[in-house]
Amino acid sequence: MLLGLDRLLDDLNPPQREAVTVGEGPLLVLAGAGSGKTRVIAYRIAWLTGGQSLSPRNLLAVTFTNKAAKEMARRVEALLLPAGIRAPMIATFHSMCVRVLRQHGRHIGLPAHFVIYDEDDRGSLVKESLKELEVTERAATPGSVAQRISYWKNHMLGVEDAKRQARGPWEEKLALVFGRYEERLRASGAVDFDDLLLKTVKLFEEIPEALAYYRGLWRHVLVDEYQDTNRAQYRIIRQLTAEHQNICVVGDADQSIYKWRGADIRNILDFEHDYPGTKVIKLEQNYRSTQRILSLAAAVIDHNRQRKEKTLWTENAEGDKPKLYRAWDEHEEANFVAQSILGLRGEGVPWDGIAVFYRTNAQSRVLEDALRRARVPYGIVGGVRFYERREIKDALAYARLVVNPTDDVAFRRAIQTPARGIGAATVERLREAATRAGRSLLAVAAD
Ligand SMILES: Nc1ncnc2c1ncn2[C@@H]1O[C@H](COP(=O)(O)OP(=O)(O)OP(=O)(O)O)[C@@H](O)[C@H]1O
Ligand SMILES: [Mg+2]
Structure with missing residues (x-):
């Protein structure tokens, strides 16, 4: 035991302490809001790497947002740095996949310098695909079609599945747009956010050596907010841990907020079935809210149908009535x-x-x-993120073209900023020529 880490356990209540120190094997921590789930993950990481001499590089912790990953890294570093231990890989699902695919994506045909299309790029690609297929229905807004495509991908349905499952000519048409979108994406040497997950599943499924490598590398996997995992994320976690079963997930079925993008509550409800011998620990003491707020939340949540029973209590004050x-x-x-x-x-x-x-x-x-x-000063948390700002995206479009000349979405952006008097009609003629020649926009424009 390293100096100082024994005091780690003083910050925890008894069930938290158990969750942090329990040995190898599958562990499911079920807990309500503000009961210390994230704290358990952070402390368990410190416990495993500081106390059990697991090398930090053999541990992977996954969260959902960059913000959560940063916050987790901050908490873990605060625990480990004083003991002179470096923090392990704490990543979002997407950044973990980027790392895997940059390293091994070539085995499933990804170009070495694949670009990642964000929601905005996806929108433009859908728009083009709609145009090419001459879909003019009012209902076919790029936004709604992009959402539909993302829905299919999040449920791990490919173009062929979408075609097969289509009910009626309208859905058939959408499936065709999906197909065209996928072709264009591939021709541009690009992947979208959903692909990052799907391609990783594919890599692990098709290239056993790659899977074996990561199974050996990440001997312990921990996942925060497990209730929000979708099918692809579930598969990745399952692939990584099916053999050593050193998987610790924490979650709250009552807080599942991402159903719309494929989060599958079954992933948490079925965990014990998927990992026989799972140790289940419940955390029921809340540290964040007053008793009255907890009672109100409990009364609302009681109406949920699929849930694991748990009751939150707190030592905090009664508080004001909501x-x-x-x-x-x-x-x-x-x-x-x-x-x-x-x-x-x-x-x-x-x-x-x-x-x-x-x-x-x-x-x-x-x-x-x-x-x-009312003259109330205020600030907005969140808002437009840096990489989504127009001027940043404009500059990036040029950089993207340098790295990957087949990136048609970047080409369209770059050719129109700054304004050069190149109008939509010219770009449209370029596109026709490019489609005929089966080449990228930049290549055709250069001729
Ligand atoms: N044993 C404890 N003693 C004192 N404070 C604690 C304890 N456990 C957790 N807390 C505090 O309670 C708050 C909530 O903890 P944490 O963020 O880990 O909860 P959570 O279950 O992950 O919450 P959420 O449901 O929002 O994800 C934090 O401020 C944390 O420091
Ligand atoms: Mg948390």
Whole structure:
């Protein structure tokens, strides 16, 4: 045991301590919100690498968002660095897949410098595919079709499956667009976000040596927010751990929020079946909320049908009663929020002690208007991310073309910024020529 790490366990309650220190084999930690799930993962990583002399490079921890991965790395480093141990690989599913595919993707035909198309690039590619197939129906907006394609991919359905399962001519048409989209993606030497997962599954399925390599490398795999895994993510985890079974997942079936993009609650409900001999640990003490908030949440969640029973309790204070206010419309709602904030402020609550949550970005505008009118200073968390900003994407388009001249989506962006008087008609003629010649836009333009 390394110096200092024995004190690690003092920060944990008894079930947390058990989850952190239990030996090899499958481990399922079921717990409600704010009960220390993420803490358990971080401490278990420290325990395994600091206490059990597992090399950090033999451990993989996976989270869902970059933010969560950074936060986890921060917590783990705080525990390990004082003992002089370097933190292991803490990655999102997608960044883990990028790493795997950069290293071994060539075995399944991926170009060495494959580009990754984001939602925006995907949108343009769908738009082109719709144009090429002359799909003019109103319902076929690039956004909705892109969503449909992502749905298929998230459920691990290929173009052929989509065609087979199509009900009626409209769905058949969409399946054709899907096919064209996939062809164009491949011709551009690109993959989209969903592909990162699918290609990794494919690699592990088809190239046993690659799978064996990662099974040997990552002797322990830990997954936070397991309830949000979709089918492809489940398969990757399963492939990596089926042999050594050193898998620790933590999750809360009641917090599954990604069904729309394929999250499959069965992954958590079936864990014990998939991994016989699973050790199950429940965490039921909540550290984040007052008792009244917990009771309200429990009353709502009680209506969920597929769930694993658990009851949250807390040593925290009773707290104020939650209020429910039903407004006529979004404007009245926003005004109510603004007035409530002014009321709290009057009671001496600092501005940064107040938060407003909303469900979709589109809802923020009305709220922002009301806050501005009421002279409430505010900041928005999230918003447009760096790599999604227009000027950044414009600059990147050039860099992408340098690395990969077949990247047609980047070509279209680059040719139009800065404006060169090259209009849509010219680009369209280029595209026709490129399709006829089976070459990239850049190659045809260069001739
Ligand atoms: N044993 C403990 N003693 C004191 N504080 C704790 C303990 N366990 C967790 N906490 C604190 O409770 C809060 C919630 O912990 P954590 O984020 O790990 O919970 P979680 O279950 O992952 O939450 P979520 O459901 O939001 O993912 C954190 O501030 C954490 O530091
Ligand atoms: Mg957590």
